[in-house]
Amino acid sequence: MLGRVNHIAIAVPDLTSAAAAYRDTLGAAVSQPQALPEHGVTVVFVELPNTKVELLEPLGEASPIAAFLDKNPSGGMHHICYEVDDIVGARDRLIEAGARVLGGGQPKTGAHGKPVLFLHPKDFFGTLIELEQA
Ligand SMILES: CC[C@@H](C(=O)O)C(=O)SCCNC(=O)CCNC(=O)[C@H](O)C(C)(C)COP(=O)(O)OP(=O)(O)OC[C@H]1O[C@@H](n2cnc3c(N)ncnc32)[C@H](O)[C@@H]1OP(=O)(O)O
Numbered sequence: 001m002l003g004r005v006n007h008i009a010i011a012v013p014d015l016t017s018a019a020a021a022y023r024d025t026l027g028a029a030v031s032q033p034q035a036l037p038e039h040g041v042t043v044v045f046v047e048l049p050n051t052k053v054e055l056l057e058p059l060g061e062a063s064p065i066a067a068f069l070d071k072n073p074s075g076g077m078h079h080i081c082y083e084v085d086d087i088v089g090a091r092d093r094l095i096e097a098g099a100r101v102l103g104g105g106q107p108k109t110g111a112h113g114k115p116v117l118f119l120h121p122k123d124f125f126g127t128l129i130e131l132e133q134a
């Protein structure tokens with residue numbers, strides 16, 4: 001079911017300084033910030049040869065990463081995103097297996113314009129999983 005790692009996400013308290021650290025200190029190519037109100041985050045992508053790192057800053061009052069940053073004020077690894085060929089088929093199989101698919105199970109359009117879903121971290125060894133339609 002799982003395909004490539006699409007991205008690894010890091011929640012950060014200050015996107016400008018995090019993007020600068022990846023660009024200027026670590027020497028990576030970073031995208032312009034993209035505000036995604038439907039997801040409650042602003043995102044910058046760090047382009048790497050084999051995958052991407054997604055830097056996330058809270059956006060709005062009800063950001064899903066706000067509580068995470070309260071617990072990890074200097075930031076931390078937030079989720080890993082795997083590609084799947086058939087996101088609805090994957091969702092149905094996961095629900096059948098007893099996994100909690102977040103947000104009512106309806107895919108949203110993610111940062112790459114493709115459908116995404118999230119799986120509860122307590123069902124996967126303390127790691128929040130995002131699935132993205134390949
Ligand atoms: C940029 C768009 C898109 C893309 O295309 O790439 C994105 O990536 S958007 C990214 C942001 N969106 C989301 O994270 C959506 C899914 N997340 C959620 O629905 C919630 O954040 C959550 C995972 C259900 C947690 O919410 P909530 O239950 O309200 O928070 P708690 O703080 O009470 O957490 C409960 C429990 O889970 C632990 N937890 C929370 N987040 C994580 C995490 N990222 N990784 C590991 N564990 C996490 C938290 O610590 C709590 O555990 P205990 O303290 O042991 O109870």
Ligand SMILES: [Co+2]
Binds near residue numbers: 007009081
């Ligand atoms: Co993501």
